[in-house]
Amino acid sequence: MTTLATTSQPSSATIPSEPGWQWRPALEAVLIPVGAVMAALVLFGLFCAAQGANPLSVFAAIKRAAFGSWYALQNTLVRAAPLMLTALCTALPARLGLVVIGNEGALVAGGLGAVAAGLAVPTAPPALAIAIMTLAGMACGGLWISIVGLMHYKRGVNETISSLLMNYIAIAILNHLVNGPMRDPSSLNKPSSYPIAEANLLPRLGESEVHYGLIFGVIACLLAWILMEHSTFGFKARMIGGNIRAARMAGLPVARLGLTTCFLAGSAAGLAGMVEVAAVHGRANESLAAGYGYAGILVAFVARHRGLPIILVATALGGILASGGILQRQFKLPDASILVFQGLVFLTVLYSDSLYGKFKFFKEPSV
Amino acid sequence: MTSESMGWWGVLLGVSAGAVRGGTPFLLVSLGECLTEKSGKINLGLEGTLLMGAMSAYAFSYKTGSPWIGVIAAGIAGALMGAVHAFLVTRPKVNDIAAGIAMLIFGSGLAFFLGKPYIQPSAPQLSPISLGGWSDTAQIQAALKISPIFFLGAGIAFAMNWFFRSTRAGMHVRAVGDSPAAARALGISVERTRILSIVAGSALAGVGGAHLSLFYPGAWTEAISSGQGLMAVALVIFSRWNPVHCLYASLVFGGAQAVGPALQAVGVSTGYYLWNASPYILTLLVMVATCSPKRTLVGAPGALGASS
Secondary structure, three states: OOOHHHOOOHHHHHOOOOOOOOHHHHHHHHHHHHHHHHHHHHHHHHHHHHOOOOHHHHHHHHHHHHHOOHHHHHHHHHHHHHHHHHHHHHHHHHOOOOOOOOHHHHHHHHHHHHHHHHHHOOOOOHHHHHHHHHHHHHHHHHHHHHHHHHHHHHHOOOHHHHHHHHHHHHHHHHHHHHHOOOEOOOOOOOOEEOOOOHHHOOOEOOOOOOEOHHHHHHHHHHHHHHHHHOOHHHHHHHHHHHOHHHHHHOOOOHHHHHHHHHHHHHHHHHHHHHHHHHHHHOOOEHHHOOOHHHHHHHHHHHOOOOHHHHHHHHHHHHHHHHOHHHHHHHHOOOOOHHHHHHHHHHHHHHHHHHHOOOOHHHOOOOO | OOHHHHOHHHHHHHHHHHHHHHHHHHHHHHHHHHHHHHOOOOOOOHHHHHHHHHHHHHHHHHHHOOHHHHHHHHHHHHHHHHHHHHHHHOOOOOOHHHHHHHHHHHHHHHHHHHHHHHOOOOOOOOOOEEOOOOOOOHHHHHHOEEOHHHHHHHHHHHHHHHHHHHOHHHHHHHHHHHOHHHHHHOOOOHHHHHHHHHHHHHHHHHHHHHHHHHOOOOOOOOOOOOOHHHHHHHHHHHOOOOHHHHHHHHHHHHHHHHHHHHHHHOOOOOOHHHHOOHHHHHHHHHHHHHOEOOEOOOOOOOOOOOOO
């Protein structure tokens, strides 16, 4: 985590001689990720050219399909909402030095919890029903990742592997429930749960197609930003991420902070599941595990695990996901091109991690 | 004799046949991961490598008519994927777990992209090695038609065990994985050893993909792998970084996958979908039972998960 200097830190108060805002490191923190994404664009352009499609017109088509019209923008934002929430599932624990990739599982757990709650209160007034579904989704997702945290802190089980395995377990439970106990007999082709009452679905914003999930996502990212960058909790969490032994020595309750962070991380992804169920599908089925969890990992890493950039990166990726159809129709490129592009962005951004501190230009001249 | 009349023997037969058939991709990816991790780096992206292997094997078998050329192509495709991962993780400050996730996304995307034209046509398959000639029962004969890739993998498991124990190169890999600083002091190139281990390990995972597309299930589709590559890391922990134990663990996992379908064949369909989760639950339970926050696992390479 090399860009600590860009955020105003409580620690700066203890060093009186430290200058205020340093523009060179701040520029480095912006230019290196942007450069990495540019490099990925160039590589993807070469890839498209090799497949016989003009890269410039492909990029123009992506831009049009993602942000070119009011309709396109709405489509993008609907996809960005769950990405913001699932990204937090990786981003929050990452500040403590944990690599949690159980986003997909927590999303599914949250979606199932929300459906179960929604089906349990079919006649409740809409506002109450939505509140109950939201809390149930967040609780289920939070508990799901808390299991990962518990196994890590109590038994030393690697959190990356366990959270990955938990994804498969969550999807198996989803399949079991929608094919068995929760199955609506009228859903023949795609086994699904009973639908949530129409009146209790998450409303849309004004006249648009965009639902309240976007507000949830933006608020969650802002809260995560304040919590991790501007609160004592976040300072302690970052201290653990920086040097866990020093943090233990300083008497920080490492396991308790870690478990709290895991719960918050999981509840963000659980909320994404609730949004997908209560605003998009209206019921639980296999569409819940549509890959927003895995894409959320990418968003978190590209945004360097910080709340504010997650909003931007999730919106950009939402736009790219929204443009999958047009690439297929207009350029005869398979829909997997979007996956290739995501992979390239991820690879170049990771490579750029090794570039921090390599350019003299970004060093503040020593006094 | 039909499988219904075989009753519970049918279940047992189904599970053991599934252990070998479904365990083969597990075997190859876990051996690849074992070699990679012995050198001190993790490759979480073997799922992408497995898919690239499956796609390349199918495409080359279809174009050339020879499934074995497909197997070789799968190995080469795997090695190329490994080279990208190796380049990334030997850079300073690059997290190998994150690089694995990136390779997973990139590899599966590339495999689906390049494999699109090969979803329809049918490619020549690997012919099985039949060990069931002694039996008159069709089910037993079918169960004992074994993939040549399984024998290849089993042979590699024992060879790799010997490689780690008794060869100079094997000792270099272990030294680099346990203590890069000490290895460097001995004049071993840490970077070169890691790159070679990762490339060779990924080639094995690619060959595992050839089993998927050229033997069982024996077709190229985007849903061909059910996460076998992702399980590699867990399998290696399960088998304590021992290649021969990887063989046993793969059979257990292949068998666990086959329990649900085998029970369904005799009319027990309760919890069919939950049985699909059994390998993952099994791994979690084993990790919870054997890990400890106070010490690292017995057999774990010392530098595994350390940044450098």
